[in-house]
Each structure stands twice: as structure tokens, then as C-alpha cells.
Amino acid sequence: xxxxxxxxxxxxxxxxxxxxxxxxxxxxxxxxxxxxxxxxxxxxxxxxxxxxxxxxxxxxxxxxxxxxxxxxxxxxxxxxxxxxxxxxxxxxxxxxxxxxxxxxxxxxxxxxxxxxxxxxxxxxxxxxxxxxxxxxxxxxxxxxxxxxxxxxxxxxxxxxxxxxxxxxxxxxxxxxxxxxxxxxxxxxxxxxxxxxxxxxxxxxxxxxxxxxxxxxxxxxxxxxxxxxxxxxxxxxxxxxxxxxxxxxxxxxxxxxxxxxxxxxxxxxxxxxxxxxxxxxxxxxxxxxxxxxxxxxxxxxxxxxxxxxxxxxxxxxxxxxxxxxxxxxxxxxxxxxxxxxxxxxxxxxxxxxxxxxxxxxxxxxxxxxxxxxxxxxxxxxx
Numbered sequence: 001x002x003x004x005x006x007x008x009x010x011x012x013x014x015x016x017x018x019x020x021x022x023x024x025x026x027x028x029x030x031x032x033x034x035x036x037x038x039x040x041x042x043x044x045x046x047x048x049x050x051x052x053x054x055x056x057x058x059x060x061x062x063x064x065x066x067x068x069x070x071x072x073x074x075x076x077x078x079x080x081x082x083x084x085x086x087x088x089x090x091x092x093x094x095x096x097x098x099x100x101x102x103x104x105x106x107x108x109x110x111x112x113x114x115x116x117x118x119x120x121x122x123x124x125x126x127x128x129x130x131x132x133x134x135x136x137x138x139x140x141x142x143x144x145x146x147x148x149x150x151x152x153x154x155x156x157x158x159x160x161x162x163x164x165x166x167x168x169x170x171x172x173x174x175x176x177x178x179x180x181x182x183x184x185x186x187x188x189x190x191x192x193x194x195x196x197x198x199x200x201x202x203x204x205x206x207x208x209x210x211x212x213x214x215x216x217x218x219x220x221x222x223x224x225x226x227x228x229x230x231x232x233x234x235x236x237x238x239x240x241x242x243x244x245x246x247x248x249x250x251x252x253x254x255x256x257x258x259x260x261x262x263x264x265x266x267x268x269x270x271x272x273x274x275x276x277x278x279x280x281x282x283x284x285x286x287x288x289x290x291x292x293x294x295x296x297x298x299x300x301x302x303x304x305x306x307x308x309x310x311x312x313x314x315x316x317x318x319x320x321x322x323x324x325x326x327x328x329x330x331x332x333x334x335x336x337x338x339x340x341x342x343x344x345x346x347x348x349x350x351x352x353x354x355x356x357x358x359x360x361x362x363x364x365x366x367x368x369x370x371x372x373x374x375x376x377x378x379x380x381x
Contacts, residue, residue, distance in 0.1 A: 001098070002059035002077040006156065006163055007031065007052035007066065010073040010173050021047075027071045027176040028052060030235040037234070038065045049117045049158050055080075063169055068232045070202050071176035076154060078165035083121050083157050088128070089135040091164045092153050096136050099151050099166040109145035110136065110153060117158035128155060175204030177235030182206045183317065184280040185289040186272055187240070189214075189221040189345045192291030192320055194229055194337040195328050199319040200289050201229070206236040208283050212272045213244040215346025224340050232335065243275045247372075252350045254371040262356040263367055265299045266307055270364075273311035274377065280314055287315040293328065294321050298355040307364050311377055 012023040024047045031054060035042050042056035056062050059077035066075055079095065081087045092112070100108050114128035123131065132155060133144060156163045185197040185207045197207050209229075211222045219242060226240045251267050276288045292300045299308070309316050320328055332338035368376040 001095075002079060002165075003055065003057060004078050004080045004163065005054040005056065005059050005062050005066065006076040006078050006165065007054060007072055008074045008076075009050075009052070009071055011175060012071060013050055023071070023176060023179055024052070026178050026235065027069070030069050030071070030176050030178070031066060034065050034069050034234040035062060040065060051117070051156075051158075067169060067171040069176075069234050070172055070174040070204065070232065071179075072171040073173045074171055075169045076163075076165035076167055078154075078156075078163040081162050081164065083160050083162040085123070085128075085131060088155060088162050088164060089132055091162075092132045092155065093136055093139055095164060095166045096142075096151060096153055097140060100140070100142075103150060105150055107141050107143055108150040109143045109148060110151040111144065111146045111149045112136070112153045112155065114155040115157070117156055120160060121157045121162075128157075172202055172232070174202035177201055177204055177206055177233060180204035180206075182208055182238075182283060182285040183287045183289050184208045184210050184276045184283070184285045186276055186291070187211050187222050187226065188291070189218045189225070189341065189343075190291065191325075191332050191338060191341040192293060192296075192328055194225045194291075194341065195331050195335070196289050196291040196317075196319050197229055198232060198331070198335050198337070200317060201232055201236070206238060207233070207289070208238040208241065208279065208285055210241045210243060210276055210279055212268075212275060213242055214348060218345040221340065221343050221345050224343070225337055228336050228340060241279060243279075245271060245275065247271060248350075251371055255367065258367065258370060260367055261352040262354055263359060263364065264350055264352050265355045266304050266359050266364065267367075267371075269299055269304075269308045270311045270376070273308055273316070277312040277314060280312075285314075287317050288312060289317045289319070291320055292318045293323055293325070296325065298357050301357055303358040303360070304356070307359050307361055310361070 012020055015023055028045045031045050040058050040062050042054055044055045046053050063075045063077055079091050081091055112129045112133040114125045116125050154165045183205050187193050187209045201207055209226050255261050255264055365376055
């Protein structure tokens with residue numbers, strides 16, 4: 001029935017004309033990539049008057065995929081017809097009846113929303129709404145209600161065509177991936193780091209995922225998490241990079257000798273950032289993403305995050321920093337990573353019973369010199 005998907009964007013429309021066109025082109029490329037990767041045939045993807053039109057006979061399937069393409073605010077599977085009032089009325093009534101059956105309502109409340117995107121159609125928007133609403137009301141058991149409605153019939157007109165629809169599906173919004181450069185995201189098997197990576201992707205960033213190896217069970221879990229995140233990653237090409245740190249045993253042994261095991265977690269996170277820094281420079285990434293939430297665990301106090309942040313001159317982005325656990329879990333459930341994050345993983349035998357909560361940079365420097373025989377990297381001011 002439907003032959004086109006209307007794609008609406010938000011922030012892109014606020015950009016200056018030349019920048020907006022660039023964003024639109026990236027969004028259309030990401031839409032094409034999403035449809036091709038999911039095996040959904042389409043005829044054309046084109047930008048028109050603040051909309052992107054996807055011409056396909058598999059509109060409903062396309063919508064399911066495109067809700068995961070960042071930059072899209074909402075979508076509507078629609079019928080494209082000639083902009084003639086009689087045709088608009090017939091099509092609107094047909095779609096209204098179909099929606100009425102789906103909702104199993106005897107006398108649904110409805111409203112009609114019309115918009116002339118280009119102005120060649122002789123009737124004004126309010127007049128179109130009145131005419132189409134009257135046609136539906138006279139031919140189908142129904143009730144007009146502009147505020148508490150069960151069905152909204154939409155009509156958009158441009159360039160001699162009318163686009164009629166009865167569904168407006170919300171998408172994630174944000175910006176198309178590829179518009180904001182690259183970052184390295186440190187992915188563990190926990191709940192937080194996949195959500196942090198997701199939120200950066202939502203802002204148009206291409207994520208390069210890096211996992212610091214803890215064991216095969218955890219690695220398998222992280223692979224599943226990244227495969228889930230890739231369902232939102234159209235426009236990015238990052239594959240999981242696994243780092244097996246050689247220095248871990250040395251750090252653990254030395255800290256035990258000095259009876260400073262409480263610094264183990266801070267040391268490990270510091271070295272994680274060192275590895276991420278190296279990979280970021282290899283790929284030309286502009287920063288490192290971590291899943292820290294302030295005060296959630298011992299390594300995420302301001303003092304300990306300060307120490308960890310000295311491991312790189314690159315910016316460290318912490319999109320979860322002000323969120324509590326409930327907020328993070330809510331997002332994880334929505335994007336399909338929560339259940340994967342709660343799968344079993346390898347036990348970490350070297351986690352201290354009483355980790356340092358407010359570590360000292362000066363003490364960390366002394367310990368680092370004792371372990372490696374050199375000064376730790378200090379961020380340039």
C-alpha cells in the first residue's frame with residue numbers, strides 16, 4: 001500500500017544552507033547503507049524541502065530499520081499521489097479505515113493535519129484539513145477531536161504531489177554518524193560503557209571500540225554488545241579492537257610487594273587510557289570515551305578520575321558523568337544492551353577488597369616510578 005517513507009530531521013534543519021546540505025547528504029548515505037545492509041529494496045532516496053523521501057514498496061520494514069539511523073526525528077510510511085483533492089480524500093479515507101481496523105475501534109476520534117510545504121495547491125492548510133476531515137466524517141463512523149484523538153491523518157503537499165499517512169513513528173534524533181569525527185570508546189562487559197558509546201554515536205560521532213582483555217568469556221560478551229551497538233552505527237565502520245596488556249601482571253605484583261594493592265584499579269584504568277591514546281592517534285580519533293558516572297564506584301571519584309585523565313593529552317568524554325544508575329539502565333534496556341551486559345563474565349581476581357577512593361596524584365607518581373622506573377605521563381596544561 002505505502003510507496004514512500006517520509007523522513008523528518010531536527011537539528012539538521014537549523015544549520016546554514018551549505019552545512020545543512022552536507023548533513024543531508026551524509027544522512028541520505030547512512031539511510032542507503034542501513035537499507036542495503038538489511039536487504040530492503042528501494043528505488044530512490046532524495047532530499048526535498050526539509051524532508052528526505054525514501055521511495056520503496058517495503059515502507060513498513062524500512063521504517064523499522066530507519067528508526068535506528070541517527071539524525072532522524074520521525075518517520076511516516078505514506079502514499080504519494082497527485083495533489084488533487086478528490087484523490088487526497090479517497091486515500092485519506094482508505095488509510096483511516098485501515099488504521100481503524102488495526103486499532104479495533106468502532107468510533108475512533110480523529111483529526112487531520114495538513115501542511116503545504118510548497119504553495120501551488122489552491123487551498124490553504126486549514127481548508128485542506130476541513131475538507132479531508134469532512135470527507136472521513138461523512139463516510140465512516142467517527143468523531144472529530146483535535147486534542148484527544150485516536151488517529152491522526154497527515155497530509156503533506158509539495159511540488160504537485162500529496163503524501164498521506166496515518167502513522168508518525170519517533171526515532172532517536174541526534175546527528176548523522178560521520179558528521180563529528182571519530183573517537184575511541186573503551187568497552188567493558190558492563191552496563192555503562194555501551195551506553196556511553198551509544199550516546200556519542202547519537203551525536204554523530206564514529207566510534208572505534210576498544211576492549212582491554214580480561215578473559216574469553218568477557219570478550220565474547222563484549223563482541224555481542226558491539227554487534228548490538230552496530231545496529232545503530234550506520235555511517236561508521238569501526239570493528240572491535242582487543243588489547244591484551246602485557247604490563248598488568250607486573251603492576252599487580254609490584255603493588256602487592258609495596259602493600260599498595262588499593263591502587264590496582266586506578267593503575268589499570270590509567271593503563272587502559274594509555275592504550276586507548278595510542279589507538280586513537282593511529283586512527284586519527286579526537287578523543288576517548290569512557291562510561292564513568294561520578295561516584296558510582298571507587299575508581300569514579302573526582303580524585304581518581306583526575307589521575308586516570310593524566311594518561312592522555314586527548315579529551316576524555318564521559319557522557320554518563322551526571323547520570324545515576326537507574327537512568328543508565330533505562331537507556332541500556334531501550335537500546336538492547338542491558339540483557340547482554342548482565343551475562344556472566346570472567347572473574348577478576350586482582351580487584352582489591354578495599355580500593356582507594358580518593359587517590360593522590362603524588363602518591364600515584366611514586367608508585368608508578370617504583371613499578372616502571374620512570375615518571376608517568378602527565379597531561380600538558
